[in-house]
Amino acid sequence: MEEASGSPAASHLARNLVNLRRTRGLTQDMLARESGVPRSTIANLESGEGNPSLAVLVKVAQALAVPIDELLASPRAMVRHWAADEVALRTKGRGVDIRPLVPEPVPDSQMEVMDFAPGALMGGTPHLPGTREFFTCLAGRVKITVAGDAFEVGTGEVLAFPGNLPHSYQNLDGVATARGVSVVILAKAGV
Known part of the structure; x- marks a missing residue:
């Protein structure tokens, strides 16, 4: 994936969203259906061009079963520990x-x-x-x-x-x- 143009937060969101979606075996269409967010919005977020509202971030995070901060954090190894x-x-x-x-x-x-x-x-x-x-x-x-x-x-x-x-x-x-x-x-x- 190319580096998203825009803010570092948009770039982080783009990379994290693509990684999380692919890890779960979801297409953009599938994530759009699960989250109730238009596919075009998902595509914009993954390109780093989107400027999502908090409501959109919440819907996408819930569909991926992750906290919002995992969408926005600096990309890191996809590691999560559950107690x-x-x-x-x-x-x-x-x-x-x-x-x-x-x-x-x-x-x-x-x-x-x-x-x-x-x-x-x-x-x-x-x-x-x-x-x-x-x-x-x-x-x-x-x-x-x-x-x-x-x-x-x-x-x-x-x-x-x-x-x-x-x-x-x-x-x-x-x-x-x-x-x-x-x-x-x-x-x-x-x-």
């Missing part, structure tokens, strides 16, 4: 804690770490046809039932299945916690 309490943890089903494996949005996928209390059971949410799910068991034994068929997945094993089918997860151990990683490759609507 454990900054990574959203939610409970689903009975005794299942889920947190994102990657705390930034990754286009067309969901990646989560799942901790199952002893005996915990959780129903999965069916996705669009064409979605593929992968479950890697990191510890313990998890029974995954897909469309009525049960599969036992032990430590180090992986189960792949169509994500649009009804499915559920259960820790088979009544004493120890089980842990796994779920990666869902989402199908695009209308495809």
Whole structure:
């Protein structure tokens, strides 16, 4: 990318915006849709020619899931450290804690770490046809039932299945916690 002409802040914004957008696998059109900002505005910002309002910066930062200062800071290595309490943890089903494996949005996928209390059971949410799910068991034994068929997945094993089918997860151990990683490759609507 050429150096943006204009102020240092415009130059920083241009370089940071291009890097963040590309890191997330987004086109200018995709970022425009996510942020509610016209694509021409995104293009102007990336060229260093834009003079954005605070409202535009807020929308773009939210769409990229970064603080505004990360858009305006001097370009640096794209490194960010999240403290454990900054990574959203939610409970689903009975005794299942889920947190994102990657705390930034990754286009067309969901990646989560799942901790199952002893005996915990959780129903999965069916996705669009064409979605593929992968479950890697990191510890313990998890029974995954897909469309009525049960599969036992032990430590180090992986189960792949169509994500649009009804499915559920259960820790088979009544004493120890089980842990796994779920990666869902989402199908695009209308495809």
